[in-house]
Amino acid sequence: MEKKVIVLDDSEIALEFARAALEKRGYTVITCLTVLEFERVIPRSNANAVVIDINMPEMYGDDVCFIFKDNFGIKDTPFILFSDIDEEELKEKAKTSGADAYVCKKWGGDKLGQVVDEIVKNKPKTA
């Protein structure tokens, strides 16, 4: 059964890096460059995990997490915040927004892959 991850980031460069890291681990990756695109993709996606950047033009990633988790019937889909703001700040944002995990961008794509692996394993999809 294929495992699907959606990545939302306003940087195409960052998106491609995340895609490469996750595809290497066998995930099907859907990338979104805007929140609008994300909004269109998420309801029918059956994603196993969602990776979101923080600093985006339309909306901050933690707000996206907070709003979408509650309103799109995806309460159980794990959200991972993926940003290069300070670790302390990122940790705090993950807590207040209800994200399931966070990864600092400077830790690299492999670390992101490990975290996604762990989270997908521990949280088998119920939907």
Add this chain to the structure above:
Amino acid sequence: MELDQIKKKLLEKFYEVSRERLQKMNSYILSLEKTPEDAHTIKELMREIHTLKGESRMMEFAKVGTVAHSLEDLLKALNEKGFKMRKTSVDVILKTMDTMSYLITNGDEGVDIDSLTGTLSKECEGIKKRGANDIEEVKEAPSTASLEGKPVMFDKKDVVRVKADKLDSLSASLGDSLISHGGSEHLIEELRDAIGLFDVSSASAREKVSAIWGRLREKSLEMERHLKILDEQLSEIRLFSFSIVFAPFQRMVRDMASEAGKEVTIIITGENTLADRRILQEIQDPLIHLIKNSIEHGVETPEERRKAGKSVQGRIMLSASQKGDKITVEVEDDGKGIDPAKIREVAIKKGIITQEEADVLSDQDAVRLIFRYGFTTKEKATEFAGRGIGMDVVEERMRGIGGNVEINSTVGKGTRVIMSFPYTISVISVLLFQVGKQTFALPTYAVEEMRKSSAREIQKIEGKEVIFVRETSVPLVPMANVLRLNKSGNGGKRPVLIIKHGEDMIGWEVESVIGEREVVIKPIEDYLKAAEMYTGATILEDGRVVLILHPSSLYTAGREFFSGKRPVHVSESIPPLERKRKRKILLVEDSLISREVERGILEGAGYDVDEASDGLEALKILEKKSFDLIVTDISMPNLDGLELTKRIKTTQAWKNIPIIVVTTLGSEEDKKRGMDAGADAYILKSGFKKDELIDTIRRLIH
């Protein structure tokens, strides 16, 4: 995919997005310098630098990442203080972004960034110590580290540009396909006529061929539809907004003004107007030049402005707008304007016009003299002088894209330069018409009106013909006279094309109007453009080459003709020999366009012209026909012009035929080789003038 591969794949993308980010940051900083309280811009600026930092690190542009990090710290510190920046801060930030741009474009190997990050952190500390409203200047300005002062606009590594080149060749191929398709349409029509030739006895064969003809025609129409769609889509892809070209001016104006000791702001409008990418590239240098001129020669110093009762800060308006298939770009300043008296003085001193000519020149025409070659005074050596071009080049560039440039200036009030051109250059709509038995084209955007005038509608004012267009008298000029072609007589109503130039109009009398066509422009070589007033050529469905006239050169020629300055057409001064027998000339030239232009010139002067596309073909034609003179190019496939000359001059039957060699090769060595081969005259393409060719021919055979 491994990480290295991903990076390689993303490199071009990175160049593109980082350049965009830096450009945006540049304008954000400049706008915050004016309005520091703009929270939205601050947020966007912070996000851009943050993302750029992240992307640089991912792409392993370590030094860019480090510089970006220091810059982000500095911006954060500024944000704490309400973003009120001292000029020194702005300078440091701008120079830092230049350095980042340099590092990204040229690589960071061996570049020392320590002094820059040092400067940044020193500035950052300074800001942190300040109170929120304390923005007074410190005495000691921090040193700024800069590697490259010029903002990057179109860069060699720019991925879009490489693709644009491919787009160009794609457009050209599509243009050729359209022409080939037109050719097959033509043949299909011929086939239909040929079917009529079937004998009555072969009715079944006729029926069969007719059926195939019908299917062929259907397929051809289908193909035409597809080609048209392809053409539309391709034109769309080639469209970009003017913002690419306009954006860097915010920054450039700031730098140029401070260098010139002036205060200038630039107001940009219409940057979302779209145009073909090549047009945007072509207009970049003229714009830099015009804006630089406005700052250096137009806008006065703050002191002068105060005395003149103007606001201390000068203003430059840069705008783009589209109307129909025509785009207008304007550069307007509120400076001191151009003094026609001074222009006259300089033009006389430089030998561009004589005192007598200057005396009768209107003020507006005098101002236009700055577009003449050799008028622009030597550029002052400033940082931007490297990009400097003369005003004559501005006009030349506009001509290259089928447009023109106008200038209005009022002493004391300011100067306004208006450039107009079609928004896409690959395919344009032209009006075809005949003059002197030749077909010509004019871009339809230039044609204001088309009418047939009877003798009654044409009036004479001071002995010169005019017609009335909406109560304005418009000079009437027979185009044949200006193009120096023989006018073929036609009585009754004369077709007149009203061509607008700025506010002025000229009525052009032609022989007949063929109609409007969408055509692909083919460039013609520069030497022919200099000799004639053509902006390009196009090939019609039947393979005929038609020259496209340049509206503004045509206007100038028409004005000169009307005021009696232009000599009457050349064929009147040719000795009446042609009446006995038309002289025959063999024209050998491998470029189709050059050949057609030269043929036009020769036929226009009353010669009979046969053509060959290389030396071998020329020899074959010579076997069958006799000629009075041969005009040949040098570099050609199969058999070049020198070898051809040698063979002709060593053949008993041909050795007395005069040969004129026309070529781009310009060294004495080449000339000697040409003469050694036995050529009778040698004309350089670079110095090519129509009259020179005709004069040489007449010298040799009349």
